[in-house]
Amino acid sequence: MKRIAFFLLTTLLLCMSFTLHKFYMSLTQVNFVKEQKSVQIIVRVFIDDLQEELNATSIKEPIELNTDREPDTIEARFKSYLKEHLSFQINDTQEEFDYIGKEYSDNMAVFYLEIPEIDTIQKLSIQNKLLNFSFSEQENIVKTKIYNKHKSTLFTPEKTYALINF
Amino acid sequence: MKKIHFAIFAFSLLVSFSTIAQKTEAPVVKKGHTNDNKFKQLKDEFATPNSQHTASGAPGAQYTQQQVDYTMDIVLDDANQKLFGQEAIVYHNNSADALEYLWVQLDQNKRAKDSKTPDIKGGGPELLYSPEKFAADFIDKPFDGGFHIEAVKDKSGKDLSYTINRTMMRINLAEPLASGKTFKFNIKWWYNINNHVPQRDRSGYEHFDEDGNNLYVIAQFFPRLCVYNNVEGWQNMQFWGRSEFALEFGNYVVNITTPKDHILNATGVLKNPKKVLTPTQLARYKEAQTTFDKPLLIVTQEEAEKAEKGNSTETKTWTFDAKNVRDFAFASSRKFIWDAMAVDINGKTVMAYSLYPKEGNPLWEQYSTKVVAHTLKEYSKYTFDYPYHKAISVHSKNQGMEYPQICWNYGRPRKDGSYSDKTRDAMIGVITHEVGHNFFPMIVNSDERQWTWMDEGLNSFIETLTELSFDKDFETGNLPKNIVPYMYGDQSNLSPIMTQGDNVHQFGPNAYTKPAAGLYMLRETIMGHELFDYAFRTYSQRWMFKHPTPEDFFRSMEDASAMDLDWFWRGWFYTTDFNDMGVKSVEEYRVTSTPTSEIKALAKSYGIPVAQIRPGIYLSKDSITEGEPKTPMDVVLLKKHIETNYENPSTVNIPKYFYEVTFEKLGGLVLPILVEYTYEDGTKDFKHYPAQIWSKNDDAVKKVIASDKAIVEIHIDPNLETADVDTSNNVWPRKEKSEFDLKKEALQN
């Protein structure tokens, strides 16, 4: 498998006989809750992949996630990383999401994001570049549930943009 | 199903009916179809059983297996990182066939300059190159790896004709080797040992700049005979680097010459401890054989640190004798600390050993040997008593790789000696896994070149049980809930488990996690411990020191449990289908004697007046009309039945609440429906509807639930046992607050 060279020493190649998870994917659920005028977003990524990505995209001292050495400022790092790599345009307007928080669960970091004050959605375009810097096999799946219409969209480093019409 | 039933039932209740109006319709030509039922038997997929691999999944009367014995003299040239070997091979043709040639595996040739492994790797430029990677890709000459075969001779010293096809070498026999005969020959070889760190190779050395030493983990280091078996003939698929090994069992006598200040361990019984250990080390070595409570140091950190400052030009030779093993590997370095603990496996003493440099401490002295001991005990419970005399865990950077009685494992603390829980747990996980490989495939010797999942999946499964018994909260990553993101992934990037290893998308979840999670589900949810464990043990013991196929596993699990599991194998192992069930709807009914609108409509369609419908008991959701019974006992017909047929009518428990629950299945897998019913008083019932509930309807099924308490919640798979990819439709009534709303509240507080 191809992974970016600089981090070759710390990444897993597929000649190993043991795996922690060895698949590179994130899962994002986007629900439009009309009564609350709210677009609710839940993003799930593997913690160790995210750690590698944060270290890969920064020249600062490498950090550790979910250990006793996790920096206190990590929430701000998460927020700015997510803002840079995941964005939403609703009805042709770029909409900023609120970073509500995260939790760690079963090797995954789960982020809760929300775009408030949305009345209707005719058009949703999504840019998803999560973990693409470190993992060329990264598969980012976005499941949308908008007006009871379910849709699943696959993003890869080669395809980071998608438009969904309603 | 329900409809037909209803109609027949209704018919029998009708007092009389006029002639059924015969409608004449033009004949409609309907297309037929073949059997696409999810419960269709796997006869098309399975190999036909025979007297070698039987229909019960056991080795048959005519099952055969070759044996290959090796006597080897090996020299480790530490100064130049070269390995030299001379091997004498005795090949026993136990098959019924005459063999015109023998195939030998040259795994090191994967690293040869002309290796085709890099050539099949597609892809554009990297996003970013380090200078090392840039030089490696575009400037440097490829590593000069691969075997240099110096001589291939028969037992009388005459050159043998041979042909090398990349990682495979054919020994051209002058005359076919008859069934039951042996063939003796010798190979002399050497190769440049690779640094295993940059490419994460399975074997090689790691160089420590600080003290100038190398730590060698040496495997696939000698030309090894291919398997010749009853299902593949010669297993001589090329070694591309991923799909691992298929090997015959045999006996080994191996002499390994190293610098005098190295500590070494290997597959097999160390025959000359007096010669290679100091008297103090020898005394500790012996004492350890009876120390069961804690690891005892044979080589201390102090001694190792002293040794790593030296650089002896003298040598010593270690001799090992290994019986009935499928391979041989060793680890050697000046840097090794060595600890040992005796383990009692049902009355037999087995040694648990660890070799690690000071860089592994304090993690390794605390955990490694204890984890080896725990793993041997737990695996022995689920399979058979560990038959070898030892198991060694060797510290090796970034590695997790298994060989008979010895394996390489990662887990290195930070430079200051501290480590995170994550590093510790990953190390416990990898040691459990690699030591566990002693059972699969070192003993239950499936063909890894063909089927990665047969050893990785089965091993990851027992690894999971072993980790959970080490620490019940251990994050194994192999539970059904952990495989959900993979199974919900894009179909173009998934392969069925039953795919040859080199062709598999997403190797890790495909060959490790998914089979492990599936077997966990089978044991915990579908079969139960008793049936599963007996069948799994049967499979393991039937195929100890033999070469099983996937069918042998599938058939044994069914044969020993009386459970038809073809539907499970078909869905979980032969397809990429996922599981998604939901509660589609819930309707409440009451008991009445007033004919329901459904039965009235049915009667009407046959021209029967309502008055002629025979009195009956109905579950109705029509709006209640004047004079209808209020409770079941107000239904005269029912009351009469109870009073006539029950000894103590007043104590008969008649349910008051009736529900029709529709379960829907949006995924392609068939699995049991696990349902938790919560009643108004807070009590719960757990119901397991076997997977066969889907045998005639693949989309939705209905159940009528009768209860004397009102149901307030219906929850499918509340404990996440079935890898349901979307749990938002699993609960009725649908939660008012979504997962998101609840988390938002919690996170903001």
Ligand SMILES: [Zn+2]
């Ligand atoms: Zn493995």
